[in-house]
Amino acid sequence: MAARTSAGSRTRVGKYELGRTLGEGTFAKVKFARNIETEQNVAIKILDKEKVLKHKMIGQIKREISTMKLIRHPNVIHMYEVMASKTKIYIVLEFVTGGELFDKIASRGRLKEDEARKYFQQLINAVDYCHSRGVYHRDLKPENLLLDANGVLKISDFGLSALPQQVREDGLLHTTCGTPNYVAPEVINNKGYDGARADLWSCGVILFVLMAGYLPFEDSNLTALYKKIFKADFNCPPWFSSSAKKLIKRILDPNPLTRITIPEIIENEWFKKGYIPPRFEQADVSLDDVDVIFNESGDTQNLVVERREEGPRVPATMNAFELISTSQGLNLSSLFEKQMGLVKRETRFTSKCPANEIISKIEEAAMPLGFDVKKNNYKMKLLGEKTGRKGHLAVTTEIFQVAPSLCMVELRKSGGDTLEFHKFYNNLSTGLKDIVWKTAEEGKVEEKDGAAAGSAPSR
CATH class of the missing domain: 3.30.200.20 (Phosphorylase Kinase; domain 1)
Structure with missing residues (x-):
């Protein structure tokens, strides 16, 4: 709702x-x-x-x-x-309500080879189909892989991810985009690249992460990271089967011309195990609404x-269905866990404090970290004063009333670098620990660890 x-x-x-x-x-x-x-x-x-x-x-x-x-x-x-x-x-x-595929890895660790293969088959099916329609994603990464309520993989943002797209006279794309760890070497190289081959490299990185539980190319120094990507400098962990290792090495080939292609992957023995090609019907599709909204004649009759x-200014309330929609499927445990360790690009915590007090505490905690705070009712925008790796870090905060004496606070990265957001959130959470709602069990664990020493009592 x-x-x-x-x-x-x-x-x-x-x-x-x-x-x-x-x-x-x-x-x-x-x-x-x-x-x-x-x-x-x-x-x-x-x-x-x-x-x-x-x-x-x-x-x-x-x-x-x-x-x-x-x-x-x-x-x-x-x-x-x-x-x-x-x-x-x-x-x-x-x-879709099943959350991101990579939330599974974050909560359960790496996937077994058969389960990883099942998702990889669905990923390749979708990518192959879109390429046959001339659409390239160019930003395939964890947060673009979602699961529906039945656990079926769904790629989001296909064709709408990396704007603006520019195919030049040489027939190649020339926009460097995507998340560095998942991006093909030829994209970083900026000499033009084939969108299909670049997407496939990203699929290879995704398969590696599903089976390993960590990235094949990782370095806090961007130049060092790029060097590893250019050389395809990675090692498969010992639990990968030899046929999976061979396939991943053929996908993560730094030379796009010798990299394996999707038709070759579909014929690969490892890929074919338990493979069921998708069945679906092509429906008749009208593009009338697209033409109407981009009609430059200034005709306003089709505009919405x-x-x-307006109602009085109080925090937005959340009913049961919306609460479920924020969590993975129907599992509400992820909503109420104290998410101070694992930070995603959207993270939340619950508090028994009144909404006004929560806003004041966030403002108090954010300002010493070098953030400009703009408030609009029960929403806040925090903008970093320093320029980071991807411009200024921007964070949006919203407070929802879940029950009469319980609020859910959501923080989202709306601009800037994800790693910088993680660092900011961990720093901010130190200043907010006395307003985060903990269960009695969590309080006991913290006291045992000595983490609660000197802090205000848990509410």
Whole structure:
């Protein structure tokens, strides 16, 4: 359901009621939403038209959206429709509840070879299908691999990830993008690359991580990391089977021209074990809504309006379904664990303190760390004063009322480097430890460890 205040304040776009923010980046924000006609839950990616125009991305985004609408594959997040208001573009996408595939590794450790192979088969199926439609992802990484309620792999952001895309006269892509640890050497090299071969390299890194539980190329120094990638300087752990090692070495070949191809992978003995090719029907797809929203004639009759009904200023409440949607599937334990160790690009904690007190504490803890704080009701934006590896670190904080005396606090990286976000969160959490809700058991464990010495009593 949409997030709303006690007085029923909500935001509606067309037939969709908008809820909590699921994620945000430079050009877009993704919100949870509900189709009020069908009761179906969806995710809506909201693009700022002004930013899109400023970066001359209209043609690019129109092409990407048109292609994405034509992609109907069981392992790719489905795009339902596109709408636009005067200032925004809304892309309505399938909403999946199973969390990120890599959350499984974070909680359980590496996967067994047969389970890793099952996910890798689904990944290759989806990537192969999209490549056959001329769409390259170019930013395949953990947070783009989601699971639905049945544990089926779904790739998100296919074709919408790395903007702007530029294919030059030589037929190669020339935009360096993606997450360094997952990026092919030829992409870093900046001499032009084949999108299909670069995507495949990322799939190889993903397979390695699924089976090993750690990255093949890792170094805190970016230059040293790039050197390892250029040489494909990695070692497979001893528990990999010899056929899996051979396949990974053929995928992580630093020369794109001799790197194994997807048709060759599909014929590989290790890959073929238990392989079931996907079955799906190609439905008729209309691109009318895409043409309408990019119609430059200024015709406003097809535009939607974002309507907001205001209520009193209190924290947004969360009902049971929304609470479940924030966790993996129906497992609520991940929501209430004290997530101070493992930090993702979105992290949360619960507190029994009043919302106003939580806001004051976050502000108190963030300012000495060199952050500018902007408050808007029960949301905060923290902007780092120093320029980091990927510009200024920006963090969005939102407080939700889960029960009369319980709040959930969510912190999301909305700009900058993930590693810097991890460091910031760990520093911030030190200043917040007296407001984080701990169970009696957690309190006992902390006292045993001596970690609670000198701190305020747990609430």
